[in-house]
Amino acid sequence: MVRTFPFLLLFATCMGLGAATAVPATLSASASTTHAALRDGDGEARLQRIYTLAAQGERRRALEQAQDLVRDYPHFQLAQWVYAELLAASIRPEQGASARPHTQATTTDLDNEARLRLKALRERPPPGTIPAQFLHLPSSTRHAIAVDASRARLYLLENTGKGLRVVADYYTSVGKLGVEKHAEGDMRTPLGVYFINGSIDAKQLRDFYGNGALTLNYPNPYDQRRGKTGSGIWLHGTPPDQFVRAPQATDGCIVLANADLTRLLRTVQIRSTPVVIARQLAWVSPQSLQADSQNFAQHLQAWQQAKSQGDMGKLMSFYAADFTSYGIDLNQWRSTLQREVRQLNGRSLQLKELSYLHWHSDASEDTMVVTFGEVAQGTRSGPIKRQYWLRQGGQWKIFFEGVIG
Numbered sequence: 001m002v003r004t005f006p007f008l009l010l011f012a013t014c015m016g017l018g019a020a021t022a023v024p025a026t027l028s029a030s031a032s033t034t035h036a037a038l039r040d041g042d043g044e045a046r047l048q049r050i051y052t053l054a055a056q057g058e059r060r061r062a063l064e065q066a067q068d069l070v071r072d073y074p075h076f077q078l079a080q081w082v083y084a085e086l087l088a089a090s091i092r093p094e095q096g097a098s099a100r101p102h103t104q105a106t107t108t109d110l111d112n113e114a115r116l117r118l119k120a121l122r123e124r125p126p127p128g129t130i131p132a133q134f135l136h137l138p139s140s141t142r143h144a145i146a147v148d149a150s151r152a153r154l155y156l157l158e159n160t161g162k163g164l165r166v167v168a169d170y171y172t173s174v175g176k177l178g179v180e181k182h183a184e185g186d187m188r189t190p191l192g193v194y195f196i197n198g199s200i201d202a203k204q205l206r207d208f209y210g211n212g213a214l215t216l217n218y219p220n221p222y223d224q225r226r227g228k229t230g231s232g233i234w235l236h237g238t239p240p241d242q243f244v245r246a247p248q249a250t251d252g253c254i255v256l257a258n259a260d261l262t263r264l265l266r267t268v269q270i271r272s273t274p275v276v277i278a279r280q281l282a283w284v285s286p287q288s289l290q291a292d293s294q295n296f297a298q299h300l301q302a303w304q305q306a307k308s309q310g311d312m313g314k315l316m317s318f319y320a321a322d323f324t325s326y327g328i329d330l331n332q333w334r335s336t337l338q339r340e341v342r343q344l345n346g347r348s349l350q351l352k353e354l355s356y357l358h359w360h361s362d363a364s365e366d367t368m369v370v371t372f373g374e375v376a377q378g379t380r381s382g383p384i385k386r387q388y389w390l391r392q393g394g395q396w397k398i399f400f401e402g403v404i405g
Contacts, residue, residue, distance in 0.1 A: 039263075040168060040170070040257075040259045041169075041260065042259065043072075043076055047078065048118070048121050050066050050082060059086065060090075063083070066083035066087075069083070073243055075241050075242050077110060078114055078244075113171070113244070125155070125166060125283040129283035130163065130285075131146040131282065132283075132289065132358070133193060133276045133278070133358050133359060134146075134164060134276070134289075135289050135293045135356050135357060135358050136354065138353040138354060139159065140272065141269070141274070142158065143157060143158055143159060143269070144273065144275075144276075145235075145273065145275040145276070147275070147281075149174050149178070149191075149277065149278065149279055149280070150280040152172050152174065152247040153170070153171065153172060154170045154172045155168075155169045155281075156168040156169065156263070170256050171244060171257070171260075173244065173248065173249045173254070173256075174189040174247070174248055174250060174252075175187050175250055175251065175252045175253075176248055176251070181233075183228070183229050183230060184229045184230040184231070186230070186252075187250075188252055189233070189254060189277065190219070190228070190230075191362070192218075192220060192222060192276075193275075193357045193359045194217050194274070195216070195271060195273065195274055196214050196215070196269075197215055197217045197270065197271055198214070198215040199212065199215070199265060199270055200212055200214075200234075207239045208239050209234075209236040210237020211262050212237065213236035214235040214236070214261075214264060214268065215232075215234050216234065221399070221400035221402075222367050222400075225322075225388075225399060232252075232253075233253055233254075235253065235256065236253055237255070237258040237262075238255060238256075244256070254277070271404065272371075296356060296358075296368055296389075299389075299396045304349055306318070307340070307341060307349050308344065308347075308348040310341045312338065312341065315341075318396075318398055319333065320399040323398060323400070323401075324400060325402045343376070344376050348376075348377045349374065349377070350375045351372040352372060352375050352382075353371075354371070354372045355370070356368050356371075365390060365391070366391040368387075368389040368391075369388055371386045384403065384404050385401060385403055386402060388400040
């Protein structure tokens with residue numbers, strides 16, 4: 001049998017884990033914990049501490065902590081594998097092989113999982129940066145989620161008075177055949193800007209889905225525009241006998257450890273929490289997004305002004321020729337807009353709780369996903385609408401608009 005753990009030790013050392021490495025605050029290592037007290041991120045934090053100890057040559061402490069880890073997380077297969085290799089290294093070679101547990105996961109899967117977890121420890125998002133898709137979020141949107149498929153990583157961001165900041169990040173599993181979903185059953189995870197549109201309690205699901213599920217609005221209008229099919233893309237947990245899955249092991253959903261999913265279930269807001277799923281996230285300073293944000297804001301304000309003034313010619317110029325809204329084409333939409341303009345009766349239109357998220361697709365298309373409450377001056381409430389804009393020839397055009405709440 002090929003011995004893989006020495007390679008992982010070498011990998012950990014090359015990544016600097018042999019030095020005094022600080023585990024990120026969101027993944028702070030803990031002492032041995034009871035099963036009832038297990039919390040999100042704990043299993044990974046403790047595994048990373050074991051790697052650090054082993055790379056520093058403290059094999060006995062690493063073995064002791066690995067033994068505690070597999071006791072608390074008996075279905076954490078990577079932890080079982082690391083524990084077995086540490087145990088094998090501490091006894092006679094002829095006994096080492098029998099010390100390794102049988103595991104459902106292949107050695108390649110575990111190796112890939114280990115690489116991704118170690119990489120996530122060392123290559124953190126630079127301080128003060130955010131994913132480039134988040135141009136503007138209102139204060140009422142308290143959290144956002146970003147998934148980096150290349151790193152098998154989900155980031156939970158909190159929207160604070162000073163902007164977005166990462167408050168937790170978790171290992172995830174995506175589709176068996178990777179990302180960029182095109183069709184029903186293609187075993188791929190979609191890429192794009194989505195929103196959590198529902199929560200399903202574990203009692204309503206098979207054990208396969210673990211502690212529950214958060215549903216996404218796939219296919220969104222941009223997906224539908226590109227002819228993509230399929231449905232039922234969820235964020236969900238794992239069965240009781242499984243801690244996590246291999247990096248690419250789902251039918252298209254995003255799967256997390258149950259404790260990590262529970263944190264999301266308790267945190268996110270249905271309908272308003274955005275979920276960006278990217279092949280690879282670009283982390284940038286918020287200041288670097290200001291130019292794109294201001295440029296688009298000018299187009300949105302011009303649309304708002306045209307509708308407030310009842311200028312139908314100007315208003316219609318903002319819509320793409322192939323516009324659709326829940327089966328309604330552009331000609332039918334004109335009638336809808338005329339009715340809405342009459343209802344305004346000369347009052348200005350206000351956009352409340354405005355958000356816009358930028359998506360640059362693999363097809364080199366720029367889209368903007370805009371959500372707002374449409375409120376006439378002098379009134380307290382109005383419909384919540386979402387628009388999808390596409391940059392065409394240097395101009396932004398709306399190809400979908402509809403009420404979502």
